[in-house]
Amino acid sequence: MMTAASRPRLVRLLLVVLLTSVVGNIPLPAHADDLPARSSELPSPPSADEAVSWEAEGTTATLDHVAEAVRATRLHERGLTGRGIGIALIDTGVAPVVGLTDVVHGPDISLDSQAEQAQHYDVYGHGTHLAGIITSDRLDAPGLAPDATLLSVKVGAYNGAVDVSQVIAGIDWVVQHREEHNIRVLVLAYGTDSTQDPLVDPLSHAVETAWHNGITVVTAAGNDGQVRDSLVNPATNPWVIAVGAVDTQGTRRVSDDTVATFSPAGTPARGPDVLAPGVGMVSARVPGGYLDTTFPGAQRPGDLFRGNGTSQAAAVVGAGVALMLEDDPSLTPDDVKARIVDGSKVLRQDGTGEAPGMLNLTQARTSDVIGAQVHLLSSGTGTLEGARGSYHLLGDSPLTGEQDIFGQPFDSVVWAAEATALTSWDGGTWNNTEWTGWGWDGWGWDTAEWTGTTWDGWGWDGWGWDGWGWDGWGWDGWGWDGWGWDGWGWDGWGWDGTQWD
Numbered sequence: 312m313m314t315a316a317s318r319p320r321l322v323r324l325l326l327v328v329l330l331t332s333v334v335g336n337i338p339l340p341a342h343a344d345d346l347p348a349r350s351s352e353l354p355s356p357p358s359a360d361e362a363v364s365w366e367a368e369g370t371t372a373t374l375d376h377v378a379e380a381v382r383a384t385r386l387h388e389r390g391l392t393g394r395g396i397g398i399a400l401i402d403t404g405v406a407p408v409v410g411l412t413d414v415v416h417g418p419d420i421s422l423d424s425q426a427e428q429a430q431h432y433d434v435y436g437h438g439t440h441l442a443g444i445i446t447s448d449r450l451d452a453p454g455l456a457p458d459a460t461l462l463s464v465k466v467g468a469y470n471g472a473v474d475v476s477q478v479i480a481g482i483d484w485v486v487q488h489r490e491e492h493n494i495r496v497l498v499l500a501y502g503t504d505s506t507q508d509p510l511v512d513p514l515s516h517a518v519e520t521a522w523h524n525g526i527t528v529v530t531a532a533g534n535d536g537q538v539r540d541s542l543v544n545p546a547t548n549p550w551v552i553a554v555g556a557v558d559t560q561g562t563r564r565v566s567d568d569t570v571a572t573f574s575p576a577g578t579p580a581r582g583p584d585v586l587a588p589g590v591g592m593v594s595a596r597v598p599g600g601y602l603d604t605t606f607p608g609a610q611r612p613g614d615l616f617r618g619n620g621t622s623q624a625a626a627v628v629g630a631g632v633a634l635m636l637e638d639d640p641s642l643t644p645d646d647v648k649a650r651i652v653d654g655s656k657v658l659r660q661d662g663t664g665e666a667p668g669m670l671n672l673t674q675a676r677t678s679d680v681i682g683a684q685v686h687l688l689s690s691g692t693g694t695l696e697g698a699r700g701s702y703h704l705l706g707d708s709p710l711t712g713e714q715d716i717f718g719q720p721f722d723s724v725v726w727a728a729e730a731t732a733l734t735s736w737d738g739g740t741w742n743n744t745e746w747t748g749w750g751w752d753g754w755g756w757d758t759a760e761w762t763g764t765t766w767d768g769w770g771w772d773g774w775g776w777d778g779w780g781w782d783g784w785g786w787d788g789w790g791w792d793g794w795g796w797d798g799w800g801w802d803g804w805g806w807d808g809t810q811w812d
């Protein structure tokens with residue numbers, strides 16, 4: 312929140328940026344001794360995957376159209392809007408743009424959490440896009456479950472960077488706080504190219520634990536369909552719902568729908584469970600954010616943004632699950648999954664009827680299939696490094712091996728036992744580190760509802776991110792006063808892949 316007290320500091324920071332650009336030298340703030348040296352490098356340049364996700368051309372799928380395509384309209388007509396159902400979104404945060412001012416913010420355990428103005432908010436632009444699909448209140452771009460409670464747990468930073476240890480901690484947090492906002496659904500549009508067996512993978516075990524605690528976990532299948540068949544981790548976990556993407560061709564009928572080119576086919580061991588619209592999805596954008604400024608061609612009138620991905624498809628399914636649970640709160644995650652699969656509509660291009668079908672919420676709601684999945688239970692005792700696949704945060708050196716984002720040793724055997732027992736978080740501590748001592752304690756996440764607040768209300772338009780935020784120099788140089796992230800080399804960091812699907 313913009314306060315009178317913080318304004319002078321901002322002005323000073325802007326000066327820092329301006330001076331830096333001229334003389335290449337930072338006038339150091341008062342706590343300069345605590346700050347890491349500033350890097351002159353840009354943060355990670357956009358990847359090819361990102362460019363595919365935010366391209367300008369192709370099918371246009373407005374949210375009205377999406378609701379019709381997945382046959383949510385009839386549920387809406389019955390008065391189902393997701394009311395009373397909590398949906399957790401573990402992503403890059405959510406910006407309080409128009410239509411998303413009632414999002415509830417959980418902890419910010421991202422690398423941005425030390426940057427006052429970025430806490431909880433989405434600077435990258437991914438989480439906000441998904442949140443719009445799930446629950447926007449905009450009448451001209453309505454979310455599929457507009458009255459659901461969206462709980463945002465921010466793990467991805469302003470440039471999308473995140474380590475798998477943060478995602479696992481975020482999942483644990485949601486599971487262990489699920490009763491506070493009746494969290495029945497988790498949308499996780501994150502995945503790595505890990506090849507570790509889901510039976511031992513810690514990330515896989517984290518989502519499975521959520522599932523066994525009554526949370527229907529909806530994951531993105533991944534966007535690498537053109538280079539590999541396998542799903543991303545944790546979509547490979549057999550219990551959860553893995554969502555592939557459909558190109559609706561802009562029409563309501565399913566007969567012309569095709570599987571999106573980036574949506575992975577799956578392997579004999581694990582394919583997507585269901586498909587949902589994920590091409591040309593027009594949803595909320597973050598003005599001045601990373602994706603917004605990197606891919607301006609994806610902007611659409613009315614502060615909207617066009618995006619492709621199984622992330623967006625997962626958001627559609629997650630919202631649909633909330634409608635089903637509002638209609639019948641007694642459904643278990645297994646029931647929900649069985650009914651979604653049972654009700655889905657086979658695509659014409661699939662001659663066999665074996666491949667996953669397109670989400671049909673009208674059919675899913677009226678299905679009376681009882682779910683009873685039988686899979687082996689995972690142990691979670693594999694390695695964190697295995698869960699990362701090839702995706703690593705890049706600081707002075709890459710974050711690798713059995714250590715979390717703080718450099719704290721990670722013992723998966725100890726963690727798995729605690730996660731299963733729902734005790735991995737102890738107050739603000741996870742894996743022996745106080746993750747939240749600064750970030751959201753005392754900020755009061757449970758009272759932090761953005762009722763009636765928009766960017767305009769606290770000055771977003773006046774200064775924006777791009778004057779002082781990530782653009783050209785990153786956060787370092789002002790916000791990181793010796794609290795701990797810099798233990799492994801914060802400045803000059805990036806990441807080496809697109810983990811947001």
Ligand SMILES: [Ca+2]
Nearest residue numbers: 446447448457
């Ligand atoms: Ca809403």
Ligand SMILES: [Ca+2]
Nearest residue numbers: 559562564568
């Ligand atoms: Ca169609």
